[in-house]
Amino acid sequence: MSVTALIGTIKGSWLLRADDARQVWRLEGPAFKGWKVTAATREEDGSYLLATASDVYGPALQRTRDFKEFEQLESSPAWPEESGRKLKQIWRLRAHGGSIFAGVDEAGLFRSADGGATWESICGLNEHETREAWQPGFGGLCLHEILVDPTNQDRMWIGISAVGVFRTDDGGVTWNSKNDGVPVILEDQDHQGIGYCVHGLVQDPDDPNKIYRQDHVGMFVTDDGGDSWVRQEDGLPSTFGFPIVMDPHTRHLFCLPLESDEFRIPVDGRFDIYRSTDAARTWAPSSTGLPRSDTYAGVLRQAMAVDGCNPCGIYVGTTAGTIYVSNDVGESWATIPCHLPRILCVEALMED
Amino acid sequence: MQIQLEFPAALATVLGMRGLLIDGGGTLRETFRRIADEYPKLGLHLFDESGGLREHVLCFWNGTNTRWLPSLDVAMTEGDELVIMQAASGG
Structure with a gap:
């Protein structure tokens, strides 16, 4: 099995291909x-x-089998004309249980059961009773997280910036706000359960009820599928940040603290990836090989990824177009010699 | 009757070409609909949820910006040319 990291930028995509040891990298x-x-x-x-x-x-x-030939699909998620909404961007794709789910801006969840030929709006969420009060965050009104319960196909979670986390237990028919314990950032006069700004979610592969949340206002954990959240940010120099990822083998967590929602840059110019080895109870820098000073580029919510190898590889793309990789669960990092456009997403794709 | 449709380099990968000869019978409005129906991959990029041109897509019909026409219900004639351009302002 080999690792290829897809680097999605504002001006195109690149592939980062590794040798078997993940020590020599080639950019295509x-x-x-x-x-x-x-x-x-x-x-x-x-x-x-x-x-x-x-x-x-x-x-x-776009569909591809080899990253050489791409075929644009004839269909895409779309809002009906009468909705008055515009589909600006697809933020998240997830294939699960024979379906493809797409999270989009303007915020919504779509499902295709036929390989992307047709798309169904998940109305229980997209026309939720609170919908009229959903307000965009700085990055837009985007549905950017889709989690699924591997033990129960009817159970899913989604995250929408400046709106919050919702969960369905009935296959997407009904959705309930799951944000108790997280401070609201944008209170609405008429509706409860919205105005929470989730930035990133990651789920324990063995326990779908255990979810970690990098939120606008801090780092949170739930052990009950989102019914309640508690802060766990001991050791973080700032509680603001965007991505959070987990090594599926050790369960170590990784994030990049940024200085406040006003500034959104690495704290004191130190590009410190923080790691937790104890389920987010404590955090410490895991930054050997990363820039120690004068680095002020951040990492967007989808631009940090892990592979499925053991030991785990971690891939980080910055808003300055720099790529950092670790092949040893964050013990050390290397910089890929390139300067790409602003990096929007990183996906580690395992190839047989 | 056929008309020429040309589009910019950014859209060349969609169909693997920079231009098409399309059946141009009827009105400009009908021609737009025919493009969307017969070339859905291209239509996805030219037209939005309303069925009209996307906000920053321009279409010139024989050199005239179609947004300046009082109506899209104008008759197409043999040899007409439609050129798609990207609305760009400033740098």
């Missing part, structure tokens, strides 16, 4: 020159689905 690209590449997932048949977008020409989905 660009594909989709001039287009944003915003999300990717591996489908259950082994092909890959990528989301592209343009401020002028809108979003689209």
Whole structure:
């Protein structure tokens, strides 16, 4: 099995290919020159689905088996004209249980049961009773997280910036706000359960009820599927940040604290990836090989990824187009010699 | 009757070409609909949820910006040319 990291940027995508030891890296690209590449997932048949977008020409989905030939799908998630909404970007793709789920801006969840030929709006969420009060965050009104319960196909979680986390227990028919314990950032006069700003979610692969949450206002953990959240941020120099990822083998967690929601840059110019080895109870820098000073580029919510290898590889793409990789669960890091456009997403794709 | 449709380099990868000869019978409005129906991959990028041109997509019909036309219900004629451009302002 080999590792290829897809690097999606504001001006195209690149592939970062590793040798078996993940010590020698080769950058290939660009594909989709001039287009944003915003999300990717591996489908259950082994092909890959990528989301592209343009401020002028809108979003689209692209399928490939080898990253050499791409085929644009004829269909894409779309809002009905009468909704008055515009589909600006696909933020998250997830293949699960024979379906493909897409999280989009303007916020919504879509499902395709036929490989992307047709898309169904998940109305229980998209027309939720609180919908009229959903307000965009700094990055837009985007549904950017989709988690599924591997033990129960009817159970899912989604995250929407400046709105919050919702869970369904009945296959997407009804959705309930799951944000108790997290401070609200944008209170609404008429509706409860919204105005929470989730930035990133990651789920324990053995326990779907255990979810870690990098929120606008801190780092939180739930042990009960989101019914209640508690802060766990001991050791973090700042509680603000975007991505959070987990090594599926050791369960170590990784994040990048940023200085406040006003500034959104690494604290004191130190590009410190923080790691927790005890389920988020304590955090410490895990930064050997990363820049120690004068680094002020951040990492967007989808631009940190882990592979499935053991020991785990971690891939980080910055807003300055720099890529850092670790092949030893964050013990050490290397810088890939390149300067890409602003990196929007990183996906580690395992190839047989 | 056929008309020429040209589009910019950014869209060349969609169909693997920079231009098409399309059946141009009827009105400009009908031609837009025909493009969307017969070339859905291209239509996805030219037209939004309303069925109209995306906000930053321009279409010139024989050199005239179609947004300046009082209506899209104008008759197409043999040899007409539609050129798609990206609305760009400033740098």
